[in-house]
Amino acid sequence: MMLLVKKIAFVVSLVLMLTAVACQGSPAAPAQQAETGSDSADVAATAVVEKAADTMAETTTDSAVLPEVTFVAKDNAYQGPQSIPGGWTRVIFDNQDQASHELAMVQLLEGKTMDDVMGILQSEDAPPSWVKIAGDANAAGGQSSSFISKLDPGNYVILSTSGGEDGPPDFAQGLLRELTVTEATAEVPESALPQPDATIELVDYQFVVDGLKSGSQLVRYSNDGTETHEAIMFRLQEGKTMDDFMAFIQAEGDSGGPPPFDGEPSVTILSPGSVTYTTLDLEPGNYILVCFLPSESHDNTPHAMLGMISEQTIE
Numbered sequence: 001m002m003l004l005v006k007k008i009a010f011v012v013s014l015v016l017m018l019t020a021v022a023c024q025g026s027p028a029a030p031a032q033q034a035e036t037g038s039d040s041a042d043v044a045a046t047a048v049v050e051k052a053a054d055t056m057a058e059t060t061t062d063s064a065v066l067p068e069v070t071f072v073a074k075d076n077a078y079q080g081p082q083s084i085p086g087g088w089t090r091v092i093f094d095n096q097d098q099a100s101h102e103l104a105m106v107q108l109l110e111g112k113t114m115d116d117v118m119g120i121l122q123s124e125d126a127p128p129s130w131v132k133i134a135g136d137a138n139a140a141g142g143q144s145s146s147f148i149s150k151l152d153p154g155n156y157v158i159l160s161t162s163g164g165e166d167g168p169p170d171f172a173q174g175l176l177r178e179l180t181v182t183e184a185t186a187e188v189p190e191s192a193l194p195q196p197d198a199t200i201e202l203v204d205y206q207f208v209v210d211g212l213k214s215g216s217q218l219v220r221y222s223n224d225g226t227e228t229h230e231a232i233m234f235r236l237q238e239g240k241t242m243d244d245f246m247a248f249i250q251a252e253g254d255s256g257g258p259p260p261f262d263g264e265p266s267v268t269i270l271s272p273g274s275v276t277y278t279t280l281d282l283e284p285g286n287y288i289l290v291c292f293l294p295s296e297s298h299d300n301t302p303h304a305m306l307g308m309i310s311e312q313t314i315e
Contacts, residue, residue, distance in 0.1 A: 066090055066148070066188055071158065073101045073139075076174040078158060086153045087184030088193060092146045095139035100264070101170055102160040104136035105179070107152060114178060117157055121171065126296040127228045133269050135276040138162075140264070147268075148193060148277040151181045196220035196277060200289075202229035202270060205306035207289050214314050216281045223270035227295060229303065230269040233280075233312075234261040234288045242311050245288050261288070269293075287312045 067089045071080035074096040093103040108117065110130040120128060127133070134156070135149035156179040160170035170176075196218045198211035204225035212219070223229050236245065240260035248260055266280055291308040294300035 065186060066193065067186060068092060070094060071103055073097055073103070073160070073175060076170070078175060078177055083180040083182060084151070085183065085185040086151045086181045087186060088148065088150050088188045088190065090146055090148045091135060091137065092144060093137035093139050094144045095141060098141040100138065100140045100162050101175060102136060102138045102162050104159055104161065105134040105149070105151070106157050106159070107132040107134055108155045108157065114157060126294050126300065132271045132274070133228065134274065136267070136269060137278070138267055146278070150190070150275065153181050153183050156181055190275070193277065194218055200231055202231055202291070205291070205295070205303050205308040207231065207308065207310050209289070209312060212282065212312060212314060214282050214284045216279060218277055219280050220275065220277050221268050221270060222275045223272050226272055227297070228269065228271050228293060229308070230267065230291050230293055232290050232292065233266045234290070235263065235283065236261050236286045236288060238285070242288065282314050284314055287314060
């Protein structure tokens with residue numbers, strides 16, 4: 001569903017929401033967790049994690065209690081509650097597999113169902129209007145991450161679009177399931193959330209960045225545009241520039257040399273009007289902030305080609 005992603009997936013193992021991946025057949029049924037009676041310590045630890053994943057916790061902010069929910073990725077399946085209350089919520093993603101995975105939360109509007117989702121997962125068009133991306137978290141194997149978003153009541157899917165370079169994407173291997181969000185049980189206003197250290201506004205077609213610095217920081221992302229946008233942040237290698245980055249992307253990795261950036265990028269994708277908070281831990285250096293999504297109103301021209309790319313110096 002995201003046209004440009006598949007052109008650079010080999011570079012950064014991008015974990016973008018509803019990536020355009022051509023996959024054959026229907027998604028496999030979620031893998032069942034193996035029972036290992038011979039290793040009681042492992043069974044006990046797993047049981048504790050599963051219990052935590054099925055329980056809504058709470059975090060105290062300065063003036064309110066922020067609900068929390070945990071989802072675990074294990075054996076190519078999500079463990080966690082089938083239904084959660086709406087409102088501002090901290091969503092924690094615990095990846096217990098070895099491979100990198102994603103937890104994208106997508107609300108289905110206009111009465112759409114999982115069957116409709118399966119149709120767009122194999123499309124190269126821009127995200128349809130009935131898809132509302134509430135937030136996403138990406139985690140390397142054995143790691144965890146989180147985001148804070150306001151979840152509206154309705155039907156959702158959670159899925160991972162990681163993988164797909166040398167095999168089927170995660171959602172075709174079991175990391176795809178439905179989730180119900182009910183009415184909020186606690187009224188937590190955004191003003192009661194932790195104060196962000198920095199903000200990134202996604203508009204048509206540019207980034208408005210304020211306060212980013214080196215170190216760990218809470219960043220507020222907002223999509224103030226009319227189209228779905230993403231913010232992918234690559235750290236350039238020492239001495240590399242925007243020109244090096246563009247040359248590598250335009251060559252689709254066939255430039256003969258290594259990529260001009262280090263590690264995996266941070267990825268946030270938001271539907272129009274959505275807000276999410278997430279933690280970034282940045283080293284000093286130069287970064288590229290870019291949106292590769294196609295613009296339906298501009299003949300599917302990538303947003304980056306419309307101006308949604310910038311170089312950021314982090315000190």
